[in-house]
Amino acid sequence: MDAYSDRIRTLQPSAIREILKFTSYPDVISFAGGNPAPEAFPVKEIKEIMDDIMEHEPVTALQYSVSEGYTPLRDTIKDDLYAKGILNWNNDDVIITAGAQQCMEMTAKVLCNEGETIICEEPSFIGSLNSFRSYNAKLVGVPMDDDGIDPEKLEEALKEHRRTAFIYVIPNFQNPTGRTMSLERRKQVLELAYKYNVHIIEDNPYGDLRFAGDNVPSIRSMDTKGHVIYAGTFSKTVAPGLRVGYMCADKGIISKATCALQVSTVHTSILSQMIVHRFITKYDFKAHLERLQQIYGHKCDLMLTNLKMKMPKSITFTEPDGGLFIWGTLPDGDMDYFVKKAIDSKVAIVTGRAFLVDESKPTLSFRLNYSTPTDEQIERGVDILANVAKTMYK
Amino acid sequence: MDAYSDRIRTLQPSAIREILKFTSYPDVISFAGGNPAPEAFPVKEIKEIMDDIMEHEPVTALQYSVSEGYTPLRDTIKDDLYAKGILNWNNDDVIITAGAQQCMEMTAKVLCNEGETIICEEPSFIGSLNSFRSYNAKLVGVPMDDDGIDPEKLEEALKEHRRTAFIYVIPNFQNPTGRTMSLERRKQVLELAYKYNVHIIEDNPYGDLRFAGDNVPSIRSMDTKGHVIYAGTFSKTVAPGLRVGYMCADKGIISKATCALQVSTVHTSILSQMIVHRFITKYDFKAHLERLQQIYGHKCDLMLTNLKMKMPKSITFTEPDGGLFIWGTLPDGDMDYFVKKAIDSKVAIVTGRAFLVDESKPTLSFRLNYSTPTDEQIERGVDILANVAKTMYK
Numbered sequence: 001m002d003a004y005s006d007r008i009r010t011l012q013p014s015a016i017r018e019i020l021k022f023t024s025y026p027d028v029i030s031f032a033g034g035n036p037a038p039e040a041f042p043v044k045e046i047k048e049i050m051d052d053i054m055e056h057e058p059v060t061a062l063q064y065s066v067s068e069g070y071t072p073l074r075d076t077i078k079d080d081l082y083a084k085g086i087l088n089w090n091n092d093d094v095i096i097t098a099g100a101q102q103c104m105e106m107t108a109k110v111l112c113n114e115g116e117t118i119i120c121e122e123p124s125f126i127g128s129l130n131s132f133r134s135y136n137a138k139l140v141g142v143p144m145d146d147d148g149i150d151p152e153k154l155e156e157a158l159k160e161h162r163r164t165a166f167i168y169v170i171p172n173f174q175n176p177t178g179r180t181m182s183l184e185r186r187k188q189v190l191e192l193a194y195k196y197n198v199h200i201i202e203d204n205p206y207g208d209l210r211f212a213g214d215n216v217p218s219i220r221s222m223d224t225k226g227h228v229i230y231a232g233t234f235s236k237t238v239a240p241g242l243r244v245g246y247m248c249a250d251k252g253i254i255s256k257a258t259c260a261l262q263v264s265t266v267h268t269s270i271l272s273q274m275i276v277h278r279f280i281t282k283y284d285f286k287a288h289l290e291r292l293q294q295i296y297g298h299k300c301d302l303m304l305t306n307l308k309m310k311m312p313k314s315i316t317f318t319e320p321d322g323g324l325f326i327w328g329t330l331p332d333g334d335m336d337y338f339v340k341k342a343i344d345s346k347v348a349i350v351t352g353r354a355f356l357v358d359e360s361k362p363t364l365s366f367r368l369n370y371s372t373p374t375d376e377q378i379e380r381g382v383d384i385l386a387n388v389a390k391t392m393y394k
Numbered sequence: 395m396d397a398y399s400d401r402i403r404t405l406q407p408s409a410i411r412e413i414l415k416f417t418s419y420p421d422v423i424s425f426a427g428g429n430p431a432p433e434a435f436p437v438k439e440i441k442e443i444m445d446d447i448m449e450h451e452p453v454t455a456l457q458y459s460v461s462e463g464y465t466p467l468r469d470t471i472k473d474d475l476y477a478k479g480i481l482n483w484n485n486d487d488v489i490i491t492a493g494a495q496q497c498m499e500m501t502a503k504v505l506c507n508e509g510e511t512i513i514c515e516e517p518s519f520i521g522s523l524n525s526f527r528s529y530n531a532k533l534v535g536v537p538m539d540d541d542g543i544d545p546e547k548l549e550e551a552l553k554e555h556r557r558t559a560f561i562y563v564i565p566n567f568q569n570p571t572g573r574t575m576s577l578e579r580r581k582q583v584l585e586l587a588y589k590y591n592v593h594i595i596e597d598n599p600y601g602d603l604r605f606a607g608d609n610v611p612s613i614r615s616m617d618t619k620g621h622v623i624y625a626g627t628f629s630k631t632v633a634p635g636l637r638v639g640y641m642c643a644d645k646g647i648i649s650k651a652t653c654a655l656q657v658s659t660v661h662t663s664i665l666s667q668m669i670v671h672r673f674i675t676k677y678d679f680k681a682h683l684e685r686l687q688q689i690y691g692h693k694c695d696l697m698l699t700n701l702k703m704k705m706p707k708s709i710t711f712t713e714p715d716g717g718l719f720i721w722g723t724l725p726d727g728d729m730d731y732f733v734k735k736a737i738d739s740k741v742a743i744v745t746g747r748a749f750l751v752d753e754s755k756p757t758l759s760f761r762l763n764y765s766t767p768t769d770e771q772i773e774r775g776v777d778i779l780a781n782v783a784k785t786m787y788k
Contacts, residue, residue: 003559003593004650005507011653017461038453046456047448054441059432062440062633067411098492098659105658109528113399114508131657134503165397199397239456241664256398259405263525264499265492269663270635 007114007136014126015354023348029381031368032348034175034324036236037299038372040292042279046239049278053271061271067262069096069246070273076281077232077246085221086230086248093254095261096268100205100245103231104168105131106260107201110253112137112165119157119198120168121149123327123355123365125175128168128203137165141357144174146318148181151188158196166199166229167192171219173206173323176355176367180321186219193227200228206323208237208289211297213321226250234276236324237289242272296324296371303370303378310386312393317368324371327352330364333392339366341388347381401508401530408520409748417742423775425762426742428569428718431693432766434686435633436673443672447665455665461656463490463640464667470675471626475642479615480624487648489655490662494599494639497625498562499525500654501595504647506531506559513551513592514562515543517721517749517759519569522562522597531559535751540712542568542575545582552590560593560623561586565613567600567717570749570761574715580613587621594622602631602683604716605691620644628670630718631683636666690718690765697764697772704780706787711762718765721746724758727786733760735782741775 016032023030053061068074074094081087081094097103104127112118114136120129122141132139140161142154149169158164169189171181181189193200202219220228226249233245247257261267279285303326307317314331328349330338339351352365370378410426417424447455462468468488475481481488491497498521506512508530514523516535526533534555536548543563552558563583565575575583587594596613614622620643627639641651655661673679697720701711708725722743724732733745746759764772 004504005559007507008504008650008654011650011657013461013649013653014656017656033458035458038457041453041456043448043452043456046452047445050444050448051441054437054444058437058440059435060635062435062437062635063432064427064429064629064634067407098663101660102658109399110402111397111399113401127657127660130653134654134657165399235458240458240660241454241456243659243661243663255407256402256405259407259524260402260528262408262411263405263521263528264496265637265659266495266521266634267637269492269637269666272663272665 007134011130011134014130016126016350019348019350022343028346028348029373029377029384030348031370031373031381032350033369033372035372036240037295040295041239042283042288045279045283046275049275052278053274057274061274065267065270067258067267069268070270070277073273073277076277081248084218086218091226091250092248093251094246094248095254095258096273097245097247097261098243098265098268099235099240100203100231100233101127101131102261103229103245103247104128104201104203105134106247106257107166107229108132108135108137109260110256111199117161117164118166118168119154119161119164120357121170121174122357123176123352124168125170125203126354129357132168139357144177144179146179148179148185149189151185151192154189155192158192158198164196164198166201168201168203169219170203171216172204173209173320173325175323176325176350176352177327178318178320178323178325180213180216183216186216187222190219190222190227194225201231202228203231205233205236209292209296209324210322211293211300220248229253237292238276238279242269242275244268244272244276296322299370299375299378300326302375303368303382306379306382310382312389314393315389324369326368326370328366328368331393332364335364335366338388338392342385345384345388347384349385401528405524405528408524410520410744413742413744416737422740422742423767423771423778424742425764425767425775426744427763427766429766430630430634431689434689436677436682439673439677440633440669443669446672447668451668455668459661459664461652461661463662464664464671467667467671470671471640478612480612481642485620485644486642487645488640488642489648489651490667491639491641491655492637492659492662493629493634494597494625494627495521495525496655497623497639497641498522498595498597499528500641500651501560501623502526502529502531503654504650505593511555511558512560512562513548513555513558514751515564515568516751517570517746518562519564519597520748523751526562533751538571538573540573542573542579543583545579545586548583549586552586552592558590558592560595562595562597563613564597565610566598567603567714567719569717570719570744570746571721572712572714572717572719574607574610577610580610581616584613584616584621588619595625596622597625599627599630600717603686603690603718605687605694607715614642623647631686632670632673636663636669638662638666638670690716693764693769693772694720696769697762697776700773700776704776706783708787709783718763720762720764722760722762725787726758729758729760732782732786736779739778739782741778743779
């Protein structure tokens with residue numbers, strides 16, 4: 001017997017997660033994931049913190065808690081967001097979620113009726129697209145260039161789709177392209193949101209992982225009208241297994257998101273929240289972030305240097321200033337064949353189609369991750385990719 | 395700016411959670427919550443487990459994991475459910491969730507289109523009702539007697555509401571009434587689900603907390619057609635702050651629920667899952683449950699003895715065989731006034747209206763929790779309640 005809801009009937013597991021099953025074979029080099037580098041986890045510090053929690057506040061860590069989140073963690077995040085101009089104390093609030101992914105799911109639930117439109121960058125993060133699909137949203141992709149989403153095409157989409165709930169963007173080191181949206185573009189996107197009276201979700205999982213270039217102000221820091229919902233996470237900066245992220249938005253939206261969270265997870269694991277709070281306040285979090293930036297900057301540089309040296313010149317790559325991903329594009333031909341040949345040669349990369357609104361559309365691009373593999377795997381993996389590519393391209 | 399979705403516009407925070415804010419005052423005796431007894435948390439054992447995890451498998455605990463849940467925990471749960479006749483290895487599967495609450499939210503998402511009907515016992519658990527409301531389901535309450543939901547009225551409801559997605563029941567020590575559904579009734583509910591081709595959610599958070607009477611087989615253990623979705627949790631038996639529950643259903647439903655979970659929390663906190671797995675396999679979980687049964691049996695008995703001795707005879711109380719709650723009913727008059735007078739006298743109890751499909755309907759009942767207060771608070775709290783009641787009833 002099955003009688004699934006309309007919203008869920010056609011939903012499929014993430015294509016990337018299917019690829020990841022293949023990458024668990026020990027002889028496969030995976031450029032397919034998006035996991036933080038395991039050597040970056042603060043294991044010793046988290047062990048100390050757990051001991052301290054279980055010594056002094058075990059009942060707080062084990063008992064039910066409030067849906068909004070652990071107050072000391074919320075306060076710490078609010079202070080940080082206020083310092084960055086992202087939180088306005090009078091109008092805004094913060095709720096703790098099970099990673100930034102839950103922010104996407106809850107925002108779609110709170111703001112988007114079935115059949116309404118959500119506009120996103122194309123390509124974009126498949127996890128978020130699937131969370132929007134899970135509410136039967138109509139996804140509309142807008143192309144990007146090196147400065148981010150194309151503002152003219154964004155306005156065309158807003159004109160055409162009058163029942164748009166929000167625009168979804170990842171301004172810093174976008175997944176999958178690694179691109180950063182320019183300040184000018186951020187202002188244009190915000191103005192268009194005002195003009196067409198829609199919200200923006202600003203998803204910023206990688207913002208603290210900048211290893212090159214100058215910081216660009218977040219869209220929410222320029223928002224004077226409460227249109228922007230900001231999603232952050234500790235998955236890339238502390239540990240994803242703990243599932244701790246947060247949403248900052250105007251108080252009305254946070255109050256509805258709190259209802260949505262209360263009926264789903266009741267509250268985010270309080271033990272996880274206490275671990276994150278202690279780590280970012282009782283240890284040198286700034287030094288920890290600098291160490292992460294150093295690790296990812298080095299790995300990105302190593303992969304790009306190898307790609308430039310070894311791959312055919314006709315294949316191009318983005319050069320990210322942070323984050324976890326490089327976006328490669330073939331000059332022509334059959335990207336699926338290239339990805340398949342790479343996987344046959346035991347290097348897993350992700351087809352660009354996984355990041356499209358319509359996965360059946362053609363694309364010449366593919367995504368490479370440099371955060372999870374070791375240096376040696378990066379060098380050897382690019383060697384293998386280059387050998388595959390040289391049989392196809394000059 | 396606000397433009398909430400139809401499904402979320404009228405959703406309100408749980409009335410109980412609002413009462414709980416009041417109960418944080420130190421001079422208030424709370425019979426309003428549903429928290430496990432803090433003295434029942436296995437603090438020493440969990441501390442040992444955390445040390446072991448961070449010593450031997452820190453990266454597993456901190457890295458991303460699979461959406462279905464931590465495999466050793468899933469396998470342990472499957473073995474247990476198989477032994478209870480709840481899981482059929484060929485047809486069924488198990489997914490780990492952030493508490494049983496997430497099972498309710500995901501089942502509504504997976505099975506219920508907006509505007510379709512969900513039938514529940516009346517009164518029923520407000521957290522589940524709110525999760526169904528969050529998908530714009532039409533809630534239909536069916537009255538209960540001491541043996542559980544009324545089968546004739548259930549059939550009337552099924553006849554009247556042909557677009558019913560599922561029937562929601564809590565067969566063991568129901569929240570809020572403390573009642574247990576008889577074996578005969580369980581069979582009748584299952585037959586009606588077959589006859590009208592609807593699913594059943596069998597929510598069993600308290601099943602392991604039986605301190606009197608004989609075990610009654612679960613509805614799912616009698617289900618030969620895959621109609622029943624079974625929800626379990628470690629919130630009442632290990633620790634709710636960890637947020638670990640599970641869903642058992644046929645493979646098709648679990649596969650769709652996995653998609654729904656993947657786009658929301660990605661996976662349940664892996665650290666929490668590892669803690670629960672080690673606690674229930676490496677320690678004497680059976681002895682731990684027996685200790686909990688002893689604690690709750692004692693507290694229930696103490697509260698009932700005091701209620702019978704001190705309260706006016708015209709006020710009646712259910713006598714649960716397990717779980718956390720006693721359901722009181724006034725002979726007549728104004729229940730809201732009684733609850734308000736109790737709260738004014740610093741004893742918090744929950745109005746029965748919080749558990750109705752239509753909260754504006756009249757009721758003479760109220761819910762008492764005995765798991766959280768101490769023995770001394772139970773005796774003093776009933777003294778105070780009795781003084782209030784004696785001014786109103788004989």
